[in-house]
Amino acid sequence: MKIQDTMEKIIELSKADECIVISEESSNANVRWANNTTTTNGVAEARKLYVISTKNKRVGVVGRTYFPEDQLEDLVRESEAACEDKPEAEDYAPLIEGISNDGWSESLDRIGIEVFSNFAPELAQVFKEAASSDIKLFGFADHSTTAVYLATSSGMRLGHMQGEGKLEVNAKSSDYSRSSWVGQATSTFKDIDLSRHYERLQQRLGWADTKLDLDPGHYEVLLEPSAVSDMLLYSYWTSLARDADEGRTVFSKPGGGNRKGEQLYPDNVTIYSDPSEPGFEVSPFQVVPTSSSQASVFDNGLACGRTEWVSRGVLQSLVTPRYWAEKNEGPAVPFIDNLIFPSSGPSLDDMISSTKRALLVTCLWYIREVDPQTLLLTGLTRDGVFLVEDGEVKGAVNNFRFNMSPVAMLGQAQELGTSEPTLAREFGDYFTFAKMPPVRVADWNMSSVSQAT
Amino acid sequence: MARPDIDQSFADLPYEAMADAALSKAQNLNVSYADFRFERLKGQLINMRDLQLEGLVTSESLGFAVRLVKDGSWGFAASVELSTEAAARAVEQAADVARTLSSLNSEPVELADEPIYEDSFVSSYGVDPFSVPDEEKISFLKGVNEKVLASKKADHVDFALSQVLENKFFASLSGSKITQQRVRLQGNFDAVRIDKDSGAFDTMRSNAVPVGKGWEYISSEYDFMADAEEIPSLLEEKMVSKSVDPGRYDLVIDPTNLWLTIHESIGHATELDRALGYEAAYAGTSFATIDNLGKLQYGSEVMHVTGDRLVENGLASVGYDDEGVAAQQWDIIKDGVLVGYQLNRQMAEKQGFGRSNGCAFADSPLHVPLQRMPNVSLQPGQKNLSLDDLIGGVDRGIYIVGDKSWSIDMQRYNFQFTGQRFYEIRSGKIVGQLKDVAYQATTTDFWNSMEAVGGPSTYLLGGAFNCGKGQPGQIAPVSHGAPVALFRQINVLNTTQEGGSS
Numbered sequence: 001m002k003i004q005d006t007m008e009k010i011i012e013l014s015k016a017d018e019c020i021v022i023s024e025e026s027s028n029a030n031v032r033w034a035n036n037t038t039t040t041n042g043v044a045e046a047r048k049l050y051v052i053s054t055k056n057k058r059v060g061v062v063g064r065t066y067f068p069e070d071q072l073e074d075l076v077r078e079s080e081a082a083c084e085d086k087p088e089a090e091d092y093a094p095l096i097e098g099i100s101n102d103g104w105s106e107s108l109d110r111i112g113i114e115v116f117s118n119f120a121p122e123l124a125q126v127f128k129e130a131a132s133s134d135i136k137l138f139g140f141a142d143h144s145t146t147a148v149y150l151a152t153s154s155g156m157r158l159g160h161m162q163g164e165g166k167l168e169v170n171a172k173s174s175d176y177s178r179s180s181w182v183g184q185a186t187s188t189f190k191d192i193d194l195s196r197h198y199e200r201l202q203q204r205l206g207w208a209d210t211k212l213d214l215d216p217g218h219y220e221v222l223l224e225p226s227a228v229s230d231m232l233l234y235s236y237w238t239s240l241a242r243d244a245d246e247g248r249t250v251f252s253k254p255g256g257g258n259r260k261g262e263q264l265y266p267d268n269v270t271i272y273s274d275p276s277e278p279g280f281e282v283s284p285f286q287v288v289p290t291s292s293s294q295a296s297v298f299d300n301g302l303a304c305g306r307t308e309w310v311s312r313g314v315l316q317s318l319v320t321p322r323y324w325a326e327k328n329e330g331p332a333v334p335f336i337d338n339l340i341f342p343s344s345g346p347s348l349d350d351m352i353s354s355t356k357r358a359l360l361v362t363c364l365w366y367i368r369e370v371d372p373q374t375l376l377l378t379g380l381t382r383d384g385v386f387l388v389e390d391g392e393v394k395g396a397v398n399n400f401r402f403n404m405s406p407v408a409m410l411g412q413a414q415e416l417g418t419s420e421p422t423l424a425r426e427f428g429d430y431f432t433f434a435k436m437p438p439v440r441v442a443d444w445n446m447s448s449v450s451q452a453t
Numbered sequence: 454m455a456r457p458d459i460d461q462s463f464a465d466l467p468y469e470a471m472a473d474a475a476l477s478k479a480q481n482l483n484v485s486y487a488d489f490r491f492e493r494l495k496g497q498l499i500n501m502r503d504l505q506l507e508g509l510v511t512s513e514s515l516g517f518a519v520r521l522v523k524d525g526s527w528g529f530a531a532s533v534e535l536s537t538e539a540a541a542r543a544v545e546q547a548a549d550v551a552r553t554l555s556s557l558n559s560e561p562v563e564l565a566d567e568p569i570y571e572d573s574f575v576s577s578y579g580v581d582p583f584s585v586p587d588e589e590k591i592s593f594l595k596g597v598n599e600k601v602l603a604s605k606k607a608d609h610v611d612f613a614l615s616q617v618l619e620n621k622f623f624a625s626l627s628g629s630k631i632t633q634q635r636v637r638l639q640g641n642f643d644a645v646r647i648d649k650d651s652g653a654f655d656t657m658r659s660n661a662v663p664v665g666k667g668w669e670y671i672s673s674e675y676d677f678m679a680d681a682e683e684i685p686s687l688l689e690e691k692m693v694s695k696s697v698d699p700g701r702y703d704l705v706i707d708p709t710n711l712w713l714t715i716h717e718s719i720g721h722a723t724e725l726d727r728a729l730g731y732e733a734a735y736a737g738t739s740f741a742t743i744d745n746l747g748k749l750q751y752g753s754e755v756m757h758v759t760g761d762r763l764v765e766n767g768l769a770s771v772g773y774d775d776e777g778v779a780a781q782q783w784d785i786i787k788d789g790v791l792v793g794y795q796l797n798r799q800m801a802e803k804q805g806f807g808r809s810n811g812c813a814f815a816d817s818p819l820h821v822p823l824q825r826m827p828n829v830s831l832q833p834g835q836k837n838l839s840l841d842d843l844i845g846g847v848d849r850g851i852y853i854v855g856d857k858s859w860s861i862d863m864q865r866y867n868f869q870f871t872g873q874r875f876y877e878i879r880s881g882k883i884v885g886q887l888k889d890v891a892y893q894a895t896t897t898d899f900w901n902s903m904e905a906v907g908g909p910s911t912y913l914l915g916g917a918f919n920c921g922k923g924q925p926g927q928i929a930p931v932s933h934g935a936p937v938a939l940f941r942q943i944n945v946l947n948t949t950q951e952g953g954s955s
Contacts, residue, residue, distance in 0.1 A: 043531070045532045050510075061508075065515050065516060168734055247608070255649060293502070371889075372654070380867070450864075
């Protein structure tokens with residue numbers, strides 16, 4: 001039975017006031033390596049189905065990965081029964097009606113290990129080159145195809161096909177004293193250029209032939225796009241209207257309300273999401289199996305359009321579910337799975353050339369919130385911090401623990417480079433599609449030295 | 454506590470026939486190793502925001518995986534299709550994976566021996582949380598939130614409750630057949646207080662721990678109502694308390710905070726896969742490399758850390774791991790010296806340990822078992838020192854309760870932790886709360902500064918549901934026991950100052 005037919009059957013079986021059915025099918029292949037040899041690998045086929053029923057504005061949600069045809073009625077009744085002992089949903093809103101798209105009739109394009117048929121021999125060759133240069137390679141290649149479908153008793157029939165993958169390569173000298181990293185997000189895995197990545201890794205390891213020890217303190221930094229992405233993704237996840245309106249976040253306004261309309265950053269900072277951004281295409285509609293302050297089950301099917309979060313330095317939008325929008329007489333603003341920070345400034349090489357003294361930071365790691373009041377985050381530099389003086393890279397510096405807020409970071413952004421597709425080193429597991437520039441930050445708190453290499 | 458039986462609705466699933474189909478197919482493909490793992494994960498997450506049910510979702514995941522070694526290379530395939538045909542097909546896919554990637558493998562896979570078992574294991578719990586009506590759970594959470602808000606000292610309160618019933622069936626080509634069932638749950642509320650004029654806000658969380666227990670922990674064992682009474686007042690007091698002066702302090706660390714420091718600076722640092730570089734590109738490596746075994750003075754002489762998969766109600770406690778290795782207990786640090794690692798069968802063989810100590814775990818039927826953390830615990834002292842005894846020995850210090858923010862570097866040297874509450878100690882007595890505290894140290898400096906550990910009466914089994922590791926990312930539940938402990942002259946930061954400009 002095709003998944004769309006299963007969903008139609010569920011809608012047909014439903015005796016609830018309203019019924020929402022969400023299905024996600026995916027196909028994944030991955031390979032992981034360390035010390036120039038593979039460690040784990042595999043292929044997996046997954047699927048999940050959520051049946052969301054409402055009765056008298058009460059919600060029941062049941063999720064399953066196994067749902068043979070002869071168990072569908074039981075599943076629907078279980079979802080309906082789950083409404084019975086619930087209070088009325090605070091976020092209740094009538095279902096969005098009657099929209100459909102071509103994606104509904106499309107099928108999952110399944111993949112297998114053959115997705116790496118070209119990549120595997122290239123990687124084997126790079127392993128040989130690395131071993132001959134006394135370099136050890138570590139990394140991960142991953143690719144998935146996913147089909148998401150949404151059907152509702154209000155007539156919605158939507159589908160979205162997503163290809164999503166990544167490559168991460170970490171190169172270390174055999175004594176682990178020098179280390180560099182590259183990452184690439186991809187939607188096809190056909191655009192991976194391993195030799196280009198390996199050249200960059202070698203360049204960075206070369207820079208690290210000279211080792212310099214620096215003390216903790218406040219530094220001017222040049223953040224590479226991956227590092228910018230990690231910081232801004234945390235800020236994006238915090239950009240929730242309800243939390244801000246209730247006074248719980250850095251985007252809350254003293255006295256009540258939120259900071260929308262406030263100039264938080266320099267006027268060359270604009271950040272947006274757009275599901276149809278070329279090369280960064282993501283789902284154009286909301287899919288929500290359970291409600292939170294970010295999204296409501298009653299947002300299912302809500303169209304995602306281009307949304308400016310920051311416009312010329314002004315906080316423009318916060319993520320707003322439909323019920324919260326209605327309560328506050330504003331627009332609903334869905335969370336969108338890409339983040340674009342456009343800039344056509346100088347290249348990173350030109351930014352280095354024009355630097356008197358700064359630290360060049362490749363990527364960040366283990367980022368956690370310390371103080372929600374200012375969105376102070378702590379974390380570590382990783383796999384490449386370099387001292388730049390008088391326009392030249394002088395050598396690799398010890399790693400640091402930093403304490404820094406992305407809001408403060410953008411507030412003192414002195415220079416933006418040219419935006420490029422990037423993979424956030426830490427949060428790339430949860431958010432693949434980002435385009436960021438390198439950013440020069442005037443005053444970055446490197447709180448202490450990390451001995452890690 | 455009497456152990457429940459394996460859930461009949463799991464026992465009725467067709468895993469034995471699927472295992473037979475998969476393993477006989479594997480045998481025909483001339484593999485040197487194969488196992489079949491079938492899992493069911495029932496989960497329920499409830500979120501109560503103030504007095505409103507924000508979300509409640511009940512889900513059930515079913516699936517299976519085949520893992521094999523062919524011509525020295527691993528192959529793995531997993532699916533949610535439950536049939537003998539799908540099981541046999543997965544074996545072919547796994548063998549194809551091994552073939553396709555064989556050119557990348559320069560270290561033929563060999564596994565340490567393990568006896569064959571035919572057995573079942575059920576964890577120790579009283580009430581299956583999935584047998585409790587949702588209405589009762591919602592009513593309980595709402596009652597707690599009502600009490601918090603009734604104090605008028607908290608503006609908001611969020612209660613999150615997560616419950617899991619996990620079933621696994623493992624069968625290997627060598628003949629093991631193991632069925633297991635575990636229950637775990639985690640629940641706490643966060644009170645939020647806001648000064649509307651200034652916009653200042655802070656939160657404070659209740660003190661319950663995640664446990665390998667059933668609904669009895671929520672309904673009767675842990676006193677959430679006492680926390681609902683106490684936390685709002687403590688939060689109010691904290692918000693007007695003195696902002697800490699940064700500098701060196703003696704720290705008395707409560708097990709509600711210390712479990713997380715143990716997790717990050719000992720638990721992950723003594724994973725042998727990290728020490729060997731397998732996680733170098735992602736979770737990281739470890740300063741505790743294998744040449745340090747038996748030599749590294751990890752901490753002071755009062756430091757005794759064990760690894761186990763046996764402790765009752767432990768989140769990592771099992772009968773057998775996901776490679777069919779029986780649960781064990783062993784020393785990791787004894788008298789302050791590194792003496793043990795966490796192992797799986799491949800690493801145990803490679804490094805000459807002889808036998809795995811049973812630390813393989815996969816968080817889903819669709820994921821490869823990795824070397825994951827057992828329960829790693831700091832043992833209490835022999836002298837039976839109390840909290841008051843430790844505080845009494847401090848002239849200028851801070852007593853830290855509850856975990857909050859945490860971060861540690863990729864080699865497990867440099868860490869920074871905050872907490873829920875910080876009590877100033879002067880001349881051996883607590884004089885009030887402090888705020889804006891974080892402590893920062895290098896792992897071995899920190900543990901070597903540990904002067905004393907409390908006795909068994911101060912011991913608490915804490916832990917986490919969501920320890921992250923590996924690619925594709927996996928989470929694992931794990932417990933960490935700790936007594937209260939005293940550390941001398943640790944670097945304390947003021948987090949407000951840390952966020953300021955130079």
